[in-house]
Amino acid sequence: MFVIAGVTGNTGAVVADTLLAAKAPVRVIVRDAAKGAAWRAKGAEVAIADLADVPALTAALRGAQGAYLLVPPRPTAAEPLADNRAVAAALAAAVAAARVPHVVLLSSIAAHQPDGTGPIVSVHVAEKLLAEVTQLTAVRAAYFMENWAGALGMLAQGALPTFIPRGLVIPMVATKDIGKTAAAALLEGPRGDARIELAGPRDYSADDVAAALTKLTGRPVAAADAPLDAVVPTFTSFGLSPAFAGLFREMYAGLISGRVVWQGGAARAIRGQVDIADVLGPIVAGR
Ligand SMILES: NC(=O)c1ccc[n+]([C@@H]2O[C@H](COP(=O)([O-])OP(=O)(O)OC[C@H]3O[C@@H](n4cnc5c(N)ncnc54)[C@H](OP(=O)(O)O)[C@@H]3O)[C@@H](O)[C@H]2O)c1
Numbered sequence: 001m002f003v004i005a006g007v008t009g010n011t012g013a014v015v016a017d018t019l020l021a022a023k024a025p026v027r028v029i030v031r032d033a034a035k036g037a038a039w040r041a042k043g044a045e046v047a048i049a050d051l052a053d054v055p056a057l058t059a060a061l062r063g064a065q066g067a068y069l070l071v072p073p074r075p076t077a078a079e080p081l082a083d084n085r086a087v088a089a090a091l092a093a094a095v096a097a098a099r100v101p102h103v104v105l106l107s108s109i110a111a112h113q114p115d116g117t118g119p120i121v122s123v124h125v126a127e128k129l130l131a132e133v134t135q136l137t138a139v140r141a142a143y144f145m146e147n148w149a150g151a152l153g154m155l156a157q158g159a160l161p162t163f164i165p166r167g168l169v170i171p172m173v174a175t176k177d178i179g180k181t182a183a184a185a186l187l188e189g190p191r192g193d194a195r196i197e198l199a200g201p202r203d204y205s206a207d208d209v210a211a212a213l214t215k216l217t218g219r220p221v222a223a224a225d226a227p228l229d230a231v232v233p234t235f236t237s238f239g240l241s242p243a244f245a246g247l248f249r250e251m252y253a254g255l256i257s258g259r260v261v262w263q264g265g266a267a268r269a270i271r272g273q274v275d276i277a278d279v280l281g282p283i284v285a286g287r
Pocket residue numbers: 005006007008009010011012030031032035049050051052070071072073106107108109123141142143144147175
């Protein structure tokens with residue numbers, strides 16, 4: 001039995017669908033029973049649990065040969081890192097109690113850094129806690145291609161504001177590739193404590209993203225550098241908490257300074273198949 005968290009989100013849905021397509025036994029974790037119905041119809045078992053609720057999560061994980069777990073974002077939290085630390089501790093406690101032999105964790109580029117990476121600190125903590133209680137495969141994902149959906153507000157004016165300076169080439173990955181890679185890691189089983197560094201088919205700059213948008217819209221789109229000081233006001237204007245916005249400022253600063261990079265070493269580097277245009281196409285078409 002494979003137990004999958006986050007199935008109403010980007011990556012968990014792909015993990016569960018990929019495993020179901022491979023005829024593997026799947027149990028999904030949802031917080032809201034109504035959201036489980038679609039999964040039951042697809043042939044999955046459904047467990048109801050909040051990832052911070054150790055008894056419910058332990059029950060949901062019982063009998064699992066492998067589990068896909070994540071530390072969900074807390075966009076409106078006053079103290080997102082503290083909340084995420086509590087979730088990470090709950091994940092580890094439940095995995096230990098249910099004796100799950102293998103966990104595939106959605107982690108991030110730069111998860112080896114203990115600080116100075118903004119929200120990535122949460123998966124640094126989760127990796128540490130889980131590695132103490134199970135065999136961990138950390139899928140360290142690059143910057144999500146889907147993040148660009150939040151920067152398309154000025155597309156009609158031909159502008160793509162970016163906190164990643166225009167010429168800076170960084171790894172990016174589609175959530176579909178993350179889900180497929182995580183499902184493959186679950187089916188493959190534990191390989192000791194393992195790290196996968198997962199990027200898309202190539203690395204991209206904001207100029208590359210603007211070029212993809214130019215092709216998709218048929219009108220010129222140009223990336224425009226936005227200063228780091230604009231991160232917090234921009235994110236809070238979208239309704240995110242000042243603390244969460246501050247973490248993102250730190251992450252963008254880390255991308256610029258070179259702190260948010262791959263660890264390398266013994267990690268398995270994998271390149272996915274989904275290109276930035278494949279991700280942005282449906283987003284642009286749906287606007
Ligand atoms: N964005 C990036 O560039 C990036 C890069 C590397 C790694 N990451 C990691 O990716 C994560 C997001 O992954 P994603 O995009 O697949 O997720 P997502 O689409 O943001 O969805 C979050 C999922 O978690 C569930 N969830 C939230 N809080 C929960 C709780 N307390 N208990 C149980 N389930 C809960 C949600 O279910 P409901 O329907 O109940 O809300 C939803 O299914 C981030 O948190 C970060 O750790 C992000």
